[in-house]
Structure formats: C-alpha cells, structure tokens
Amino acid sequence: MRRRAGERHVAGDGGDRTGILHVEELRKRYAPDTPLVCDGLSFNVNQGEFVAIIGPSGCGKSTLLRMIAGILSPTSGDVWVGGRRIDGPPPEMALVFQDYTRSLYPWLTVERNVRFPLAKRRDLDKAEKAERVAEAIRTVGLTGFEKYSPGQLSGGMQQRVAIARALAFQPQILLLDEPFASVDALTKEGLEDTLLDVRDRLGASGNTMLMVTHDIDEAIYLADRIVVLSKPPCVVAEELSVDLPVPRTQVESRSHPEFLRIRAYVHDVMGLTDQRRRTHGGPQPSA
Amino acid sequence: MSLTSAPTEEAVAGAPAPVAPGRAARRGPRLGVNPRGFAFALGLLVVIELLTATLVTSAYVPRPSEVGSALLSEIGEGDILSGLGDTLWAYLQGLGIAAGLGVILGAALGASNVAYQTFRVVIEFLRPLPSVALIPFSILLLGVGSTTTVAMIAYASFWPILFNTYYGVRGVHATSVETARSFGVGGLGVFFRVQIPSAATSVAAGVRISASIALILVITVEMLTRSGGLGHYIVRMQVAIRTEEMYAGIFLVGLIGYLISLVVGHLERRVVFWNVDSREDGGR
Numbered sequence A: 001m002r003r004r005a006g007e008r009h010v011a012g013d014g015g016d017r018t019g020i021l022h023v024e025e026l027r028k029r030y031a032p033d034t035p036l037v038c039d040g041l042s043f044n045v046n047q048g049e050f051v052a053i054i055g056p057s058g059c060g061k062s063t064l065l066r067m068i069a070g071i072l073s074p075t076s077g078d079v080w081v082g083g084r085r086i087d088g089p090p091p092e093m094a095l096v097f098q099d100y101t102r103s104l105y106p107w108l109t110v111e112r113n114v115r116f117p118l119a120k121r122r123d124l125d126k127a128e129k130a131e132r133v134a135e136a137i138r139t140v141g142l143t144g145f146e147k148y149s150p151g152q153l154s155g156g157m158q159q160r161v162a163i164a165r166a167l168a169f170q171p172q173i174l175l176l177d178e179p180f181a182s183v184d185a186l187t188k189e190g191l192e193d194t195l196l197d198v199r200d201r202l203g204a205s206g207n208t209m210l211m212v213t214h215d216i217d218e219a220i221y222l223a224d225r226i227v228v229l230s231k232p233p234c235v236v237a238e239e240l241s242v243d244l245p246v247p248r249t250q251v252e253s254r255s256h257p258e259f260l261r262i263r264a265y266v267h268d269v270m271g272l273t274d275q276r277r278r279t280h281g282g283p284q285p286s287a
Numbered sequence B: 001m002s003l004t005s006a007p008t009e010e011a012v013a014g015a016p017a018p019v020a021p022g023r024a025a026r027r028g029p030r031l032g033v034n035p036r037g038f039a040f041a042l043g044l045l046v047v048i049e050l051l052t053a054t055l056v057t058s059a060y061v062p063r064p065s066e067v068g069s070a071l072l073s074e075i076g077e078g079d080i081l082s083g084l085g086d087t088l089w090a091y092l093q094g095l096g097i098a099a100g101l102g103v104i105l106g107a108a109l110g111a112s113n114v115a116y117q118t119f120r121v122v123i124e125f126l127r128p129l130p131s132v133a134l135i136p137f138s139i140l141l142l143g144v145g146s147t148t149t150v151a152m153i154a155y156a157s158f159w160p161i162l163f164n165t166y167y168g169v170r171g172v173h174a175t176s177v178e179t180a181r182s183f184g185v186g187g188l189g190v191f192f193r194v195q196i197p198s199a200a201t202s203v204a205a206g207v208r209i210s211a212s213i214a215l216i217l218v219i220t221v222e223m224l225t226r227s228g229g230l231g232h233y234i235v236r237m238q239v240a241i242r243t244e245e246m247y248a249g250i251f252l253v254g255l256i257g258y259l260i261s262l263v264v265g266h267l268e269r270r271v272v273f274w275n276v277d278s279r280e281d282g283g284r
Ligand SMILES: Nc1ncnc2c1ncn2[C@@H]1O[C@H](COP(=O)(O)OP(=O)(O)OP(=O)(O)O)[C@@H](O)[C@H]1O
Pocket: A030, A037, A056, A057, A058, A059, A060, A061, A062, A063, A064, A098
C-alpha cells in the first residue's frame, strides 16, 4: 500500500505480518527510570522495497535498527520477519553499523573482515566464499586494498569495507545505519548508486533495504518510501511514498518536481513534528 | 551519472595507491638501533671512568674498565655464564607458566560471571599480597632450589596477565560483539573470534608488565634463597668483597632487562600490530 506525500499515517494501524518485515508497537527503555527511547513504533516493509528512516539526532534510529536486527530486545512490541516473530538475529538480515570503526575488526585484513560472516558457513565452499568476498570488495571499489588492515584506511574506506561485508553476506534484508555519513559527496553518490545497482541486480526476489539517514535528499533519491520519526521518545511521525520515476539518476532525479515537492514536505514535517504530536494525542514532551 | 556501479574511480583516486599492503607498514622500527642513545651511554661510561679514576677512589666503586675485564675473565671461567643460564631458564619457565595460566583463567573469568563471582574474593585477597612474602612458605613447601624460584616468578607474574586478560575480554566494545551476533555468530564464536582477539592488546600489555616483574622476582628469590643464578652470584661476590665481579653480575642483569624489553616490544608490535599503544615508542 502506497500513500502519497501528505496523506496521514495512522499510527498503529497494524499492517500485515506477512510482509517481509513488520514492526509492531515497539517500545524501548534502556534501563528502569530512564525515559522511553521508542514509544510504540509500527510500520511495514514489503519485499524488495527500499525504505528510508529519517529523524532528528538521538531520536532512537539506531536503537530501532538494533531491535529489528535482533541484537537488542525491545521493552515491548514485536518484530516480524518473513511472517515469523524474531527473538534473536534473523539469518536473512545484515546490519551495517553506524559505528563502523568498532564494527570492523582491526586484527583482520579488509579481505578477512569481509569474509568474517561467511567464514564458518558450511553451505559454501572455499571458492564461493572467495568469489563473494572479491565481488563485494569490487562493488564498493576497494579492489587492491584486500590486504590492508582497517586502521590503514580512511574513515570513508572503512565504511565501505563494512558495507562490503554486509553485501558478501547476501542478506534478504539489508539494514543500514547512516552508512554514508563519513564519505565525501562524490563517493557518496557513487555508493548510493551502488546500492540501487545491487537491488536491481537481485531483482524482485531480492534485496529489501532499510536505511537510516540524516540526509533528506539521500532518503528521497534512494527510497520507495520514507518513514519520518519524531523527536524522542520516537514514534512514526509520517510515512510517505516516493513516486520518483525509475531508473533514478543523480542529476535527473534530484531535479524532478516530485523530488522537490517531497523535499519541501519532509522539511515541513520534521519542523512541525512537535505540533503534530500534540494534535494527535501522543505523549507530551516534558520540557 | 548513470546507474552503473561507479564509486570506484573517484574513490580510489584519492586514496593511497594499493601497493605494499599488510603489516610491514605498521610495524615501525625493528630491533632498532638508536645511535644517539648509544653514543650518550658510551659518553656516560667514559665520564664515570674518569670520575672513578680521579675523584671517587672508594674500593667499593670500581672503574667501568675493571668491571669490564672482570666480566670477561668471569665469562672465561664460566661461573657467571652458568648463573646467567640458570636465571634465564627459571625466568622463561616462570613467565611461561604465568602467561599460560593467566590467559586461560583470565579468559575463563571474562567468559563467565559465575566463575568471576566465585573466585573474586580469593583473588582480591591474594593479589595485593607481596609475592616475596610467600618465599618462606614456598621454601617450606618446595624446598630451596629452582622449583621455588620458578614458582615465585610464576606467582608474581600471573596477576597482571590474569587481570589484563580478564579486563580485555570484558572490555570488548559492544558494537564488536553485536556485529558478530548480527551475522548469526553464536556465543562461543563471539568469544573465540571477537572477544579473545580484541583482548589481545590488553593481554600483551599484561605480558609486558609481567616480563619486568618476573626479572625482579628471579633475582630477588635467587638472592634470598642462595640457590644459584645471577642473584646468588651477585650475593656471593658481595660477601667475598669482589666488587668488580659483583658489578659485572649487576651489569648482566641490567643487560637482560634491556634485551627483554626490546624483545617484548618487538613481539608486541608484530602480534598486536593494530594496537596504537604498542607502536608509540619508536627507536630505542
Ligand atoms: N546502549 C545504550 N544504553 C543506554 N541508552 C542508550 C544506549 N544506546 C542509545 N541510548 C539512548 O537512546 C537514545 C537514542 O539513541 P540512538 O543511538 O538510537 O539515536 P539515533 O537516532 O541513532 O541518533 P543519531 O542520529 O545521532 O545516530 C539516546 O538518548 C541515547 O542516549
């Protein structure tokens, strides 16, 4: 189901659990007597869809992704993947962490970092693993750096290693937490296109992507749908679909009237989040 | 820009050329010779030589040249060398046992809260107890000889390795663990593939500390128990008022300490090459 920008999202309207990913009334409180971080998040992601999540800094986007990835348990609420309620990391998912320096292993070379998730897989033989690793490294443009250790690479290059590692895993659902935050504008455009490519190549059966970003333009350029989160404790403030024509290209898509319209709209939504929460009876911000 | 996968050209152009990869670039100087440092040390020797030849004429402060010739003749006789051999052998055994036990037990404590809670009180009691205080007990139990020496070295150097391993395993960053978990790596896999390697830098620091503690211990125990080795040699020469030989023994101990720190530093740079700490000190 697609909504045009401007249509209201009715929080907690359920959605079907049969979609590839379904998030239902997620709440998270890290410790007793601390404020809620997420306060009843619900949304749905369909097979093959690219969904972008945007929201103000500290609103709980990383927290949300970690709950979806099954490495953080919600205080209440459920995550459904492929019709199953998860209570651990689902095998069809990979997460590219925001904190890529901690996420890469400094004692492993680039190549071995990328191979890490495949290393103990019995269903793949050595050649298949090597092929996947080489392919993933090529995709992010790091061929030639296989034998480097992460500490010898720039921040942006390290982030690309982390992306390559997730690609080598070939997940059905790829979760990305601000994956392009520390690459320059040119590399960023290239990597955005790489993501779209990966999706195209895998076709309809293929990659569902859920990406957290601060960058509204990036969200519009990449996503089929955008989920806007409110200030903490976060709820879904708005869901809108992006009806930009495909295939998308950096120059044309970004100057398309629809792009500009959505952009203005999202700015508006993010600026007015507080007011919207009040009118819709969400929890009141205390200060 | 088209829809082809194209971060490659621009991205790689700005990066260092992909040549000569791997550890070599990280390793820093090898067993580096530091010419200025050696020149200063030699100069210092010359000054001491001049001072002891002119102003300081106590029989207990021999001239460096006399110590040097005493060292050479003692080496010729073999006495000091067998002492050196005993000392080194006890040192290696003690430190080896400490490292083996410290890493295994430290990792076990780090892996299991139950184990940590169980052993904690005993550990906290034993740790601050100066190990030399246990020498009399050790002599009663193990007798005078290399067993006591090795046991005391192992005991004293065990603690830094144990604690550094424990804190290393514990201190692994949550994201490192979560990364592995998100790829479906189970508890045991996380322990061996993430926690243990990421503890390696901390373990290495523990071994570095213990390497000097072990040297202090081996000499102290040899002096106290008079059971052979360089420590005993130094005491014997002191009692016989053979000051030149005594200083020759002391010099050898200093030399061992220096070489040990070189070797440990070198190993550390190789084994935990990614650790910033171990790369800080340049040439020695
Ligand atoms: N491990 C944790 N323990 C306790 N509180 C946490 C933890 N991780 C995050 N928080 C808190 O949860 C809130 C949301 O954090 P989160 O990292 O999810 O935000 P974010 O939206 O990803 O922010 P950013 O855009 O800056 O990455 C913050 O107030 C933070 O202090």
